[in-house]
Amino acid sequence: MGKVFLIDVAKCNGCYDCQIVCKDEHCGNDWRPYAAPQPETGQFWMRLEEKTRGQVPVVRVAYKPVMCAHCASAPCETACPDNAFVRRSDGLLLIDPETCTGCGRCAEACPQGSIYLNAELGIAQKCTGCAHLLDNGWAVPRCVDACAHDAILYDEEESLAPLIEGAEMIKGVAPFGARAYYHNLPKRFVAGSIVDFEADELLIGAEVTLIGAEGSSFAQKTDQMGDFLFDQVPPDVYALSIAAEGYETLTREVDVREIDRSVGDLGMAKR
Structure with missing residues (x-):
């Protein structure tokens, strides 16, 4: 061989x-x-x-x-x-x-x-x-x-x-x-932070979901700093969805077909 x-x-x-x-x-x-x-x-x-x-x-x-x-x-x-x-x-x-x-x-x-x-x-x-x-x-x-x-x-x-x-x-x-x-050849990552700007608070434990156009799905919760990071995901156009108790669900489209994306601080509004 x-x-x-x-x-x-x-x-x-x-x-x-x-x-x-x-x-x-x-x-x-x-x-x-x-x-x-x-x-x-x-x-x-x-x-x-x-x-x-x-x-x-x-x-x-x-x-x-x-x-x-x-x-x-x-x-x-x-x-x-x-x-x-x-x-x-x-x-x-x-x-x-x-x-x-x-x-x-x-x-x-x-x-x-x-x-x-x-x-x-x-x-x-x-x-x-x-x-x-x-x-x-x-x-x-x-x-x-x-x-x-x-x-x-x-x-x-x-x-x-x-x-x-x-x-x-x-x-x-x-x-x-x-x-x-x-x-571990690099694929893509999607990262960001979830924030309540009105209360000036980081949202810990918010449920973050990433759903790809090809059907792939990933989920995690924000950490103690309100951050999330989906690493080594396939290149795709994803629907990013964030849910937290007492807040309106937040959605974003994230295109990582060509490059990785850091979406920055995403603000959520209370219901």
Whole structure:
């Protein structure tokens, strides 16, 4: 079955160690036949994508480590006219720096932008899974070794099978048999506060319901600060409904098809 990566986005705190050690391992180091040196700028074989979500007062930052997914049916490999891609028995997909002519077709074919062109050397380059280290006694690539929170794992697919259950692949590479699985990829959140402005009070224990156009439904009660937060809900247009004893029911439409929403302070009127 070969080896796979398993990334839990919820465990990533954005320390950037995975990205930094990848640069440290490959910049200025010639690991041929595995890989020629990575340029100091312009390439991130392991990159940490950072995205700000929501609006004031509820703002979150999501981090997602992204590397070549070493797809089983890789479109980059299919696009290469020079047969420069080498598939290893452990599943890693490498670009032979001696065979590659730098035509760029592989970079154009990659759905997640994980292949880079080195203009100076005239070749394409990408993550190798630190194959040069794995062949010399290392159990895992450097990005995995450097992660203090075990947000990135690398092992035999069979060994990780219990952890892979329920995992996803990044949308663009999923159809190609990506060998990088993800838990807790950011979906959407809806957050807000319920307030009685006339009495200048937070409404604790108000019943908040979120009903999607596709039929999904979520419910919770406001906390001790009058706040609610529906996290990891699917992108959709939701009907937000708030009910509290002695108050008129409040409804709002919340569109989170494209972005997360912080609806701010919602005032409720007494009956």
